[in-house]
Amino acid sequence: MEQKGxxxxxxxxxxxxxxxxxxxDRFAEKHKADLRNFSTSRKSRxxxxxxxxxxxxxxxLAIDNAAIFTDYALWARARFTAERLPEDYLPSMLAALxxxxxxxxxxxxxxxxxxxxxxxxxxxxxxxxxxxxxRPENRLAPVAQSYLGTLLAVDRMKARKMISDAVAxxxxxxxxxxxxxxxxxxxxxxxWQIGKLSVAEEHYITASVQLSIARLHDQIVSAGGTxxxxxxxxxxACVEKELHExxxxxxxxxFEMDGWDTYFTGANTPVQSLIAAARDRNADVxxxxxxxxxxxxxxxxLIRSLRADEGTGKAKILVGGYPFTIVPGLWKQVGADGFxxxxxxxxxxxxxxxxxxx
Numbered sequence: 001m002e003q004k005g006x007x008x009x010x011x012x013x014x015x016x017x018x019x020x021x022x023x024x025d026r027f028a029e030k031h032k033a034d035l036r037n038f039s040t041s042r043k044s045r046x047x048x049x050x051x052x053x054x055x056x057x058x059x060x061l062a063i064d065n066a067a068i069f070t071d072y073a074l075w076a077r078a079r080f081t082a083e084r085l086p087e088d089y090l091p092s093m094l095a096a097l098x099x100x101x102x103x104x105x106x107x108x109x110x111x112x113x114x115x116x117x118x119x120x121x122x123x124x125x126x127x128x129x130x131x132x133x134x135r136p137e138n139r140l141a142p143v144a145q146s147y148l149g150t151l152l153a154v155d156r157m158k159a160r161k162m163i164s165d166a167v168a169x170x171x172x173x174x175x176x177x178x179x180x181x182x183x184x185x186x187x188x189x190x191x192w193q194i195g196k197l198s199v200a201e202e203h204y205i206t207a208s209v210q211l212s213i214a215r216l217h218d219q220i221v222s223a224g225g226t227x228x229x230x231x232x233x234x235x236x237a238c239v240e241k242e243l244h245e246x247x248x249x250x251x252x253x254x255f256e257m258d259g260w261d262t263y264f265t266g267a268n269t270p271v272q273s274l275i276a277a278a279r280d281r282n283a284d285v286x287x288x289x290x291x292x293x294x295x296x297x298x299x300x301x302l303i304r305s306l307r308a309d310e311g312t313g314k315a316k317i318l319v320g321g322y323p324f325t326i327v328p329g330l331w332k333q334v335g336a337d338g339f340x341x342x343x344x345x346x347x348x349x350x351x352x353x354x355x356x357x358x
Contacts, residue, residue, distance in 0.1 A: 009333040011297045012058040014104065020050035022103055027096040034086065046093075052076070053097055055294045057115065059323075061108050066118040067327045068293050073119040074126055075193065081128065082195025094120050130194065133186035140171065140179035148184045151205045163212050173216050174257070177250050178342065181209050185246060210246060217253065230259040232354055235283040235315075237269040239298045244291035244321075251287060251320065254343035255350070271302050279311030285350045286315050288336075293323040300334045307335065316353040318346060 024047050028035050038046070053076075060069035077090050098116040101109045134144045143166050150159040166176060188205040191197040197205075234255045238245050245267035252264040263281050265274060278286050286306060290299050299319060306312045319336040331339035337353055340346035 008335075009296070009300045009330075010062055011300060012062045012108065014054050014058045014061075014108075016051045016054045019054055019097075019100065019103060020047050022100045023050045023053075023093070023097045026099050027093060030096070031092060049076075049093065050097065053093065057097070057112060059293050059296055060115045061111055062296070063327060063330060063333055064111065065327055065330075066115040068323065069115050070119045070122045071326045072293065073123060077123060077128060078130055078193050079195075082193070091120055091123055094123075130190055133183045133190060135183070138179050138183060140166070140175060141183075143171075144180045144183050144187075147180055148187060148205070151184075151208050152201070154204070156208050156211070159208060160212060160215065163216070167216070174254070174344070176216065177213075177253070178344070181213065181246075181250065182342070185209055206246060210249070213246070213249060213253070228259055229261070231261075232284045233261045233263065233281050234285050234287060234350065235263045235265070235274070235278045235281050236287040236289075237265040237274045237277075238267045238289045238291075239295050239302055240270050241268055241298065242290050242292060242295050243267045244289075247291070247321070248287065248289040251289070251340075251343045251346050254347050255287075258347045258351070260347075260350075271298070271305055274302065275305055275309050275312055278306065278315055279309065283312065283315045284354050285318055286312070287318045287320070287346065287350075290319070290321040290323060296323055296330075296334065303335045316350065318350055318353070320346060 024043075027046075035043070053072075056069050056072035060066055073090065073094065080090055081087075094116050098113055098120075101112050101116075104112055134141055134148070138144065143162065147159050147162050150162060163176060163180070166180070167173065185206060188197060188202050192199065192202040234252065236248050236252045236255075238248055249264065252262045255262050261281075263277060263283075265277055269277075274286075277283075288299055288302060290296065303317055303319075306315065306317060316337045317335070318338050318340060319331045319334065320340050324330050324339050325341055338349045340349050
């Protein structure tokens with residue numbers, strides 16, 4: 001998925017504190033009976049919910065596309081359902097947000113109305129159930145299901161042995177990553193979203209998967225050593241404030257297996273630190289990951305900064321992460337050279353980018 005476009009991302013910054021207060025007051029005016037049943041804590045969380053709504057709304061405004069806000073609304077519905085909030089809670093909140101649009105900057109009022117109304121429609125037309133990410137068509141689905149079940153039972157050693165046994169039985173490391181680790185991580189996120197896992201449990205599973213990845217790393221290095229080195233360097237990072245690093249860790253390991261020299265800086269990498277790393281390593285490709293949609297402004301700023309720096313201006317820039325998956329073409333708007341949905345695709349696109357020099 002390569003090709004640079006002329007559409008430009010324009011960051012939007014709304015006054016979340018001011019607007020969330022107005023939206024809460026509007027909701028309170030129209031739903032006095034409901035609000036009487038809410039605790040002080042719930043009311044405070046409701047203001048925070050409005051701030052989250054506004055965070056995602058401004059990203060949809062920035063790309064003139066309802067997809068980000070609609071996807072967020074469907075996610076929020078699952079969370080609110082898990083918290084046993086009324087079915088009309090979210091649509092009523094979005095309606096209240098729509099009703100205060102005259103307090104938005106004038107340039108965004110009409111656009112915000114269209115985006116919010118589209119999201120409300122989607123809530124009424126999209127099934128509430130979120131299917132499991134461990135799918136029957138996945139060849140290693142039984143291993144993934146057993147691995148997740150063992151981690152849910154808090155038996156990390158047994159789970160680790162499952163991975164070792166799968167590798168010993170002939171499953172390539174690539175398949176373990178794509179058909180076990182990746183769906184297990186996504187399924188853990190889904191279970192948290194629908195209220196079946198606590199934050200601590202979801203974090204425990206993520207940490208356990210990271211340990212399994214670390215144990216496979218020696219095998220990956222060995223596989224890379226048997227492949228002719230490409231003489232190309234990847235610098236990979238999660239943008240500033242982004243804490244979801246496992247996906248980029250997997251991507252980096254796939255590049256290693258393909259013969260690239262890699263330099264992974266991990267989560268929450270400050271812009272200037274990443275630019276310095278790319279410059280010092282003479283990076284051929286810089287891979288950037290953002291899972292949270294509200295970090296898109298950081299991605300945009302980082303890419304512009306990489307382009308402007310004399311030492312990194314010629315590096316190819318590859319992006320990945322959830323927002324780029326739900327909004328086709330978003331990678332063009334932030335000025336990247338390509339977007340990949342998974343580790344295998346990332347390697348294939350990077351190889352093409354450095355080969356043809358685009």
